[in-house]
Amino acid sequence: MSKILGFDVYGTLVNTAAIEVPLRDCMGELAGVFAARWGEKQLEYSFRRGLMQHYADFSVCTRQALDYCCEAMAQPLSNEQRCRLIAAYAELPIFADVLDALAQLASEGNRLFAFSNGATADVKGILAKAEISDWFEGVVSAEDVRVFKPSPAVYAHFLRSTGGVVGHSWLVSSNPFDVIGARSAGMQAAWVKRDADAVYDPWDIAPSVCVKSLAELPARLAERDVSE
Incomplete structure (x- = not known):
């Protein structure tokens, strides 16, 4: 049927875990932990926006979650590095x-x-x-x-x-x-x-x-x- x-x-x-590959170029051994936290924060932001009825498309959640993780994990990536990582999401x-x-x-x-x-x-x-x-x-x-x-x-x-x-x-x-x-x-x-x-x-x-x-x-x- x-x-x-x-x-x-x-x-x-x-495979979203594949984002770890470009992350290694930025932060080496921290890449796996950073990737996992980034993914968790993406979802958290989408859930919170849903509850608040304050919509922004998922790419905004992705970018803001990246910014959060950079600060929380003391990884001050340049704007160019952040743009490359966001672009990598389009080629997973x-x-x-x-x-x-x-x-x-x-x-x-x-x-x-x-x-x-x-x-x-x-x-x-x-x-x-x-x-x-x-x-x-x-x-x-x-x-x-x-x-x-x-x-x-x-x-x-x-x-x-x-x-x-x-x-x-x-x-x-x-x-x-x-x-x-x-x-x-x-x-x-x-x-x-x-x-x-x-x-x-x-x-x-x-x-x-x-x-x-x-x-x-x-x-x-x-x-x-x-x-x-």
Whole structure:
């Protein structure tokens, strides 16, 4: 049975941890810790902006989180270095399992969408750079409703934009907060547990399926069809 699948982009299709590579040129051994803190601060800023109803697109959260981390970790990067790091976000590599999984899911008649907190232009740019744009019917961005996941408004926007039906449309994400947000909004959701040490929030709102890699997803969705 064909499905509408909304793929989170950053961390699910695109390897955000790869930002550590250009960071090493700036700060050496601190790069890994800095990258992790930067990512955490990005999300914190997006959540806070959602609660405050003070929207700015995700690139602003990214830049301001970088500025915060530079000060908090005593890494006084130049404006040129900061610009290079921000630009690197537009060229992050995809995970090795992405291309084959998208091809198989599309060949099985599923409708694929990129579904992101990132601005539409930014998401289109990174998908084009990774040469996977053609697998997606379109991009659904949180910027259209001026709030971020996991706000229910973002998932409702996805359903409206794709013609999806509650209970039969899917989010695919490596982010537990995103999976919980989608499930709370009535969608099905696949958690991609890319890190063996990743912890899913114990909120009693389970993912519909859990996979270690996107390569497992087509088979798991087929199993769901049989069980239903």
